[in-house]
Every structure is written in C-alpha cells, then in structure tokens.
Amino acid sequence: MKRALIITYYWPPAGGPGVQRWLNFVKYFKEFEIEPVVYVPENPHYPLIDPSFEADVPNEIEVLKQPVNEPYKFAKLLSKKKTSQISSGIISEKKQSAVEKLLLWIRGNFFIPDARVGWVKPSVAFLKNYLSENTVDAIITTGPPHSLHLIGLQLQKDTKLPWLADFRDPWTTIHYHKSLRLTKASEKKHKKLEAEVLQSADLITVTSPTTKKEFQEITQKPIEVITNGYEIKKEITAELDAKFSFVHVGSLLSERNPVLLWEVLSELISEHSDFATDFQLTLAGTTSESVVQSIKQHGLGKNLNLLGYVSHSEALQLQHNAQVLLLLEIDRPETRAIIPGKLFEYLRAERPIVALGPKGSDIEQLISETESGWFFDCSEKDRLKAEILNLYSQYKNHALQVSSKNISQYSRRNLTKRMAEVVKRIVEST
Secondary structure (H helix, E strand, O other), rough: OOOEEEOOOOOEEEHHHHHHHHHHHHHHHHOOOOOEEEEEEEEOOOEEEHHHHHHHOOOOOOEEEEEOOOOHHHHHOOOHHHHHHHOOOOOOOOOOHHHHHHHHHHHHOOOOOOOOHHHHHHHHHHHHHHHHOOOOOOOEEEEOOOOOHHHHHHHHHHHHEEEEEEEEOOOOOOOHHHOOOOOOHHHHHHHHHHHHHHHHEEEEEEHHHHHHHHHHHHOOOEEEEEEOOOOOOOOOOOOOOOOOEHHHOOOHHHHHHOOOHHHHHHHHHHHHHHHHHHEEEEEEEEEOHHHHHHHHOOOHHHHEEEEOOOOOHHHHHHHHHHOOEEOOOOOOOHOOOOOOHHHHHHHHHOEEEEEEEOOOOOHHHHHHHHOOOOEEEOHHHHHHHHHHHHHHHHHHHOOOOOOOOOHHHHEEHHHHHHHHHHHHHHHHHH
C-alpha cells in the first residue's frame, strides 16, 4: 500500500465539476493499493455548494485542513455580484463595467497565478511539518487553482518526494486567461511558473489530448491523459420528458452563448407549428444574463425552462430524462482542449448528445468514438438544422434513442485504476 498526499482546493461541500475528479479517485484508491491523505482549505470561498457530495467522502481517510485567506471577501465590498461571477469563471469580454475591469486587473496582476496564491507559503510550512512526522510515498497536486502546483513544487524541492501534477484545465492557454487584463510582466511570470511546474513534476496528468500536445511543447516530462468520468452510485430510472427537450446541465457563461443554435431553433419554430409546441429548452446551472437575453431575442422565451443551480443528484436525473442532451463550448481555438466533465455523465445517461464547439475540439473525437451523438462547429448551420429535424422526427415516432459504445472506460472506478498505476509508477521510478 502506497500513501499519497493529495493537495486539492475543491472538496465537499463544494459543488460543481471541480470537486468530483479527486473526490472519486480518493473514494476508490484503496481498492488499488493507494492510501490517500487529503489536504484542503479549512475556510474556502466556494462559488457553488452541494452538501450531497459529503456522503462520498470515505470515513476512514485522513483529511488535513489549513485556513486560507482569499481576496474575494474584500472584492465584494466593491461589487458582490461581479465578484461572485469572476470567482465562478463567468467573465464577459463585452460591455465590462469599470468595476469589473478593475477587479479583473487586480485579480490578474496582483494574484499570480490565481487568487489562492496566499495559501502557498502557509501550506508548505504546515505540510513540511506533517511530512517530518508522517511518511508518504508521493505528492499529488491538482489545479486549477494552479497555485496548488506551487505547493507541490516547493515540497518536492524540500522533501525530494515524487510529485504528480494533475491539470483539470490548461494554465496559460485556458480561454479566460486573456480576459485577466495582464501586463506583459504578469504574463511573463505566468509562463515562467507554468514552465517551472511542468519541467519539475515527475509526471503530469491532463484531461484531454490537446492539453497534452500543448504541454509537450514546454516539457519533456511524461504526460498521461486521464479524462474525467462518470460515477455509478445507483441506477437511475429514466422518465423521458413529454416535451422535445434539449437539456443543458452546468454553467453557461456569456462567451459560451451558441447564437447559431438559437437561430436554428428560432427558424424551426417559425417553420413548424408542431415543433413550436413540442420544443423545450431546459438550462440547469448558473446561466449568464446575456445568454438568457439572447435566447429571448430569438423568440425562444416561451420555450425556456430556466432552473438555476440544482444538486448533482437532480442534475443526473435531468440528464436521464432528457430527450436530447446539449453540450456547449466556447467557439475559440483555445477551448479545443476542454472536455467538460458533464460529457461523461451524458454518456452514462445514454441520451442523444448535440454538441457545439470549435473545429478540432477533443469533444468531437470523443463523441465520434463512442457514437453518442453529433458535434457541430459554427460553420455547419444547415447540417445542424437538418439533424435537429431528424431528431424531432424520431421523437414524434417515439424512436429517439442512441446506442453508445465503449463508455465503461470512463467510469470513475476504471479511471482510478489508471491513476493508481501512474502513482505507483512514479514511486517506483524515483
């Protein structure tokens, strides 16, 4: 049995996708001869809370906690709403207020690589003391926030323990990085820290093939792609929506607004009276005001079912009940590496997926390999419209279904087996 110290910011009761990856690795690690010790903040600023995840924390594991000082509580004095949006990742590049520009400039240039950088030094001191009295075989850091990799970097230098750096998202190529209003000096510092982490870690794990390719231009260290996945807690009985429902689960940011889709749906509603009556657009999760306005401007207000944030269990049920599952990514080259965690839950629900994103997206490859749906880029309006009509025809004939293939490789348990093998590899090779 190997002991691994896992340093993560997101931990129950945090909600959203950030908490699920390592919560589930921890849940299954002991089956594969890894004993986890988890280090998390004691008083974090989580933009989303979901207490239901607390039931998934194994009772027997050791969880270490240390207070974290975060700037968001001070930023709220300027604008509580804008601070909440920025901490949730909702950054609009259009019509930014003076307050929003100021908050982004401060966030980007005073807190490098992110707003949790103040947790690095006290965490290193706390963990060095812990490691002087307790044995572990490997250190694991997961980001974002990428400040946590700086904890791993320093601990590796001081303890010589093998270190695995896990990237759930890219660092300097993430889509919102350019929105932080960075000075040239700040941008240079980001890239320097990114390179130092990538060139120092004994092994790097990423969640998409494109991120691996980007990192291979920076480091010669081994990189493994271990995607996110789906969890089987219990069987869910689907009760398909009576309406021809398009269901999107998760945050829908301003820059992720799929105007092409709204145009197509608007045309279909105008051209087909039955479609206008049957169609329903369900959005569950944080949705920016600009997206809602865009939907209404295209005449889809009467078809909109806006739920707001729902618990994870509710989200899973919505996915299983959907006639069609909607996956939306920002139409930019830098989002090609993003494979949203919900895609794997969509696969588990085994409902047809309609995905929109940039050309060359890793999403397209995954959907194609699993035969779970259709991917469209912004140039494919006619093809998108034709496919939605085809899906609607199947719905009317009570024959709307999909036969996904090879999805078991994305179960959390199978992915944990792969991660455990990686951890053992770096322990044995150092």
